[in-house]
Amino acid sequence: MENKGRRKELQVSAIENGTVIDHIPAMNLFQVLRLLNLEGFENQITFGTNLDSQKYGKKGIIKVSDKFFKAEEINKIALFAPTATLIEIRDYQVVEKKKVEIPDELVNMVKCFNPLCITNHEQMITRFSVIDKKELKVQCRYCEKIMEKDDMVFL
Amino acid sequence: MNPLTNRSLVSICDFNTEEQLSILDMAEDFEKNPNQDLLKGYVVATLFFEPSTRTRLSFDSAASRLGARVIGFSESSSSSVSKGETLKDTILTVSNYSDIIVMRHPKEGSARYASEVSPVPIVNAGDGANQHPTQCLLDLYSIRKTQGRLEGINIAFVGDLKYGRTVHSLVIALCNHGATFHLVSPPALQLPEFIKWHIRSNNLTYREYEELDQVLSFADIIYMTRVQRERFADPIEYEKVKNAYVLRSEMLGDTKNNLRIMHPLPRVNEISQDVDESEKAYYFHQALNGVYIRQAILTSILGAK
Numbered sequence: 001m002e003n004k005g006r007r008k009e010l011q012v013s014a015i016e017n018g019t020v021i022d023h024i025p026a027m028n029l030f031q032v033l034r035l036l037n038l039e040g041f042e043n044q045i046t047f048g049t050n051l052d053s054q055k056y057g058k059k060g061i062i063k064v065s066d067k068f069f070k071a072e073e074i075n076k077i078a079l080f081a082p083t084a085t086l087i088e089i090r091d092y093q094v095v096e097k098k099k100v101e102i103p104d105e106l107v108n109m110v111k112c113f114n115p116l117c118i119t120n121h122e123q124m125i126t127r128f129s130v131i132d133k134k135e136l137k138v139q140c141r142y143c144e145k146i147m148e149k150d151d152m153v154f155l
Numbered sequence: 156m157n158p159l160t161n162r163s164l165v166s167i168c169d170f171n172t173e174e175q176l177s178i179l180d181m182a183e184d185f186e187k188n189p190n191q192d193l194l195k196g197y198v199v200a201t202l203f204f205e206p207s208t209r210t211r212l213s214f215d216s217a218a219s220r221l222g223a224r225v226i227g228f229s230e231s232s233s234s235s236v237s238k239g240e241t242l243k244d245t246i247l248t249v250s251n252y253s254d255i256i257v258m259r260h261p262k263e264g265s266a267r268y269a270s271e272v273s274p275v276p277i278v279n280a281g282d283g284a285n286q287h288p289t290q291c292l293l294d295l296y297s298i299r300k301t302q303g304r305l306e307g308i309n310i311a312f313v314g315d316l317k318y319g320r321t322v323h324s325l326v327i328a329l330c331n332h333g334a335t336f337h338l339v340s341p342p343a344l345q346l347p348e349f350i351k352w353h354i355r356s357n358n359l360t361y362r363e364y365e366e367l368d369q370v371l372s373f374a375d376i377i378y379m380t381r382v383q384r385e386r387f388a389d390p391i392e393y394e395k396v397k398n399a400y401v402l403r404s405e406m407l408g409d410t411k412n413n414l415r416i417m418h419p420l421p422r423v424n425e426i427s428q429d430v431d432e433s434e435k436a437y438y439f440h441q442a443l444n445g446v447y448i449r450q451a452i453l454t455s456i457l458g459a460k
């Protein structure tokens with residue numbers, strides 16, 4: 001127990017200030033990096049994948065120095081990593097732990113898959129209400145079509 | 156004040172059951188007395204971004220019988236829309252000149268978007284394959300008028316139940332009145348699962364059939380729709396079904412006395428002309444009811460009664 005606790009501490013306290021995103025399903029790690037726009041980010045980022053996780057099999061982890069995410073940035077990744085945990089670190093201390101949450105509404109996050117939808121023809125914000133959080137089914141507020149996870153294209 | 160004052164009507168679900176019934180009641184009044192100057196001094200804009208002469212004339216007639224002035228355009232070619240103006244700009248401009256905007260637009264969701272940007276209420280007269288709530292209300296009106304009630308009717312929907320938006324809205328609206336649904340269509344054009352789910356979640360029953368004559372003896376309403384060639388990827392499949400869902404006068408022999416045949420029009424060949432003579436043919440009268448319903452909608456939303 002003691003040993004395990006220390007190992008965990010090492011893992012998360014390796015950055016001075018910033019955010020650790022833990023328990024990302026291993027296969028989705030790169031999608032999460034992309035969604036958070038971390039590809040062009042200049043601060044220090046370390047990440048690992050295919051790490052052992054007792055709860056989730058293989059997991060991924062991302063550590064970003066000097067970056068604290070807004071709720072809407074983080075809720076984006078909930079679509080790919082519903083199990084993820086967010087750990088905010090200041091001065092090597094864990095100051096906050098949060099679970100990501102699939103929002104009730106996706107505002108300007110995804111594109112409507114219906115080519116005849118008005119959102120694909122006007123400059124406007126897309127809005128989808130999440131009608132099934134488990135299976136991830138969303139309904140376009142405008143054309144009212146129901147879109148599943150595989151149909152989603154991120155904006 | 157009328158609780159519908161200043162509200163937009165984009166989808167049938169924007170009005171609850173009680174509000175829908177208030178529209179039907181008011182329409183009944185307009186049927187008895189169609190010419191009333193309730194909207195004198197009001198300007199109604201009808202914006203038809205795609206042509207639909209039938210629906211536009213019905214709205215124009217409704218507004219004129221109420222004493223309102225009607226402005227607007229039909230088809231985008233005659234307006235600035237073809238010059239690349241956004242829908243938002245068109246709506247904002249027209250809202251300067253009118254008290255209410257009736258719009259038909261080929262893009263799905265256009266009316267919802269217009270209702271969000273417009274300072275005046277929007278009435279959706281069809282947004283692509285999505286919603287057409289005034290059709291739904293006139294269908295409800297026609298059912299109540301011919302059957303004397305909305306509750307517990309046996310209604311058969313025939314033809315293209317997959318893409319037919321009028322069918323979807325009417326099924327959803329009738330779920331509030333305990334109907335039993337008989338669904339007659341080729342397997343490829345069955346009612347979508349989410350509408351069936353809606354029926355089940357209201358503890359109501361539907362049955363699916365492939366032959367029209369399976370429902371003739373017990374239906375109170377037969378709601379016919381067009382089976383369109385474009386819906387079939389395989390032309391052979393279309394050839395197989397195109398004559399399977401045609402109603403002919405000799406089929407009406409063994410039907411109930413109160414049966415009425417409805418159709419959102421225009422029809423092609425799915426109701427043969429000899430049916431028109433039958434007292435059970437209701438589709439032309441159904442279209443006339445649309446004027447009273449649209450009078451009630453304009454009057455309610457403009458708060459004139």
Ligand SMILES: [Zn+2]
Nearest residue numbers: 112117140143
């Ligand atoms: Zn859409």
